[in-house]
Amino acid sequence: MSMATQQTQDWPGRYYHIDQILDKPGPRTDPDAFVGGDTARDFLRNQCKVLVIGAGGLGCELLPNLALSGFRDIHVIDMDTIDVSNLNRQFLFREKDVGRPKAIAAAEFVMKRVPGVTVTPFFGKIQDKDEEFYKQFHIIISGLDSVEARRWINATLVGMVDEDDPESLKPLIDGGTEGFKGHSRVILPTMTACIECTLDMLTKPTVFPICTIANTPRQPEHCIEWASVLEWPRVFGDAKKLDNDDPEHITWLYEQASKRAAEFSIEGVTWSLTQGVVKNIIPAIASTNAIVAASSVNEALKLATNAAPPLQNYMMLVGTDGVYSFTFEHERKPECPVCGGETVNMTVNKDMTVQELIEHLQETQNIQIKKPSLSTSSTSIYMQAPPVLERATRPNLEKKLSELVPSGTEITVTASTLPLKLSLRLTYS
């Protein structure tokens, strides 16, 4: 980027406030990490590429905050289109945008409002992008409402860490809100606790006992769950899977739930409640989104510039009773299925059989795994138990590893003597 174009976009004092922080260390700045001045400014404004996942309630706060903090190469990905019900809190969208992709409308708005900032939108699912895509970013900020999507991006970023290439480590800043409650957290994949390490902390979706929804419904939610959990599979069987994103499916559920509600004299079943229950939509409050997004963007700014130490590593916000926040350090779990467990690289003879590898794992010093079970993501190589799986995988014992597992593929080894697993990467000689 040439200096000339930059200057036409900037005006005197544009970065006056932010430069105060970048130019001199503060009381808590790490003296070893602080570089400040032109280096920090240049990285922030001309090099740093940041990805925002989600252009919903949090995304609509994250994007302008990033742009106004001096990030100039911002990317955003979201698979949703704008619904009229989003307009009450997703401030980047106007009535004319209803039906348009959120990522595109949000990007346009921020670029129009903040000169010199490029926001590149992607309308689609995060799962459709590969490692090459995520590799280009320096920092990733997620503002998601789905546990599944969080687990996916977390596992992807942990998986991308290449020990020989420190830049392959992409900090993930995760924000989340639920009514008056929220959190923001900083994850340095493979270095600090990841999403999967703390899976039991995540809020479970509300589900009702199946016998209540079958027999004794008392709330509109019970009628809606009856329609989706019991009635849909009874009527459509395996032939038609319920798609929560299909408005026609929601309408069908709404109609069934309404009939049932009438039968039990329950009031309050509406189309939007039906959608909310089925999709497990959590009430969103604009100000909670604003607080959490602000914290997440501050963390991005700190990580990008070293102006202050980053959050260690989880900030919990409780807005139900005054405003209370608490910051603590989540620890990594040795038995975490995503970031836990060792990875062992091994070079073996291309004629080595599965049986020989198992013996090798049992005998080798500093591995010594008793009765290991081995798999790749698509193949059960050998399972020690139960007997039926052992019998089904036994023929593989005689086979050559090089025929079953391509070089470099990760083998997951589990055994009762391991906290969870060991990852094995084989190359053949």
Next chain:
Amino acid sequence: MIKIWNMKKAEGSGPKKPKTSAAQIRVQKDVTELELPRTMKMDWPDANDLLNFFLTISPDEGMYKGGSFKFSFAINSNYPHEPPKVKCVPKIYHPNVDLEGNVCLNILREDWKPVLNLNSVMVGLQYLFLEPNADDPLNKEAAQDLRSNRQNFIRNVNRSMAGGSVNGETFDRVLKDAE
């Protein structure tokens, strides 16, 4: 950013590229360390897909002794945040199982926690055959029969397991010798 990359350099080698999903790893760990009692048998239609399987429970005591009950387990990628989806395959006469195969077991829904595992679910299912629970009915007629006349209920169970009808509903034959 530079600071973190330097920290990473100093830290050295660690885990990398977990291509197998967290759900798959958990399930592999769960199933290969199961100690199946004589009353339980598992089957995988495809041994390379650990996430979909059948469990057959053949109670050796209680009112359902002599029967053999097959359940399908479907585990999705959000396991263990979400519980496995379990259905009873044959149509059976049981207060806590409806005619569609839905099962009323608290840990399959409202009381599921990620620290639970497949073993917990399997033990819970087996318990339903030892102690059918009339207070949480999915099959209201069966629950009513159990509450009002236990002897009659036991006769109904036996008739249903042999493939007979109860309250006008015909059930699948699930006697163990029928296999």
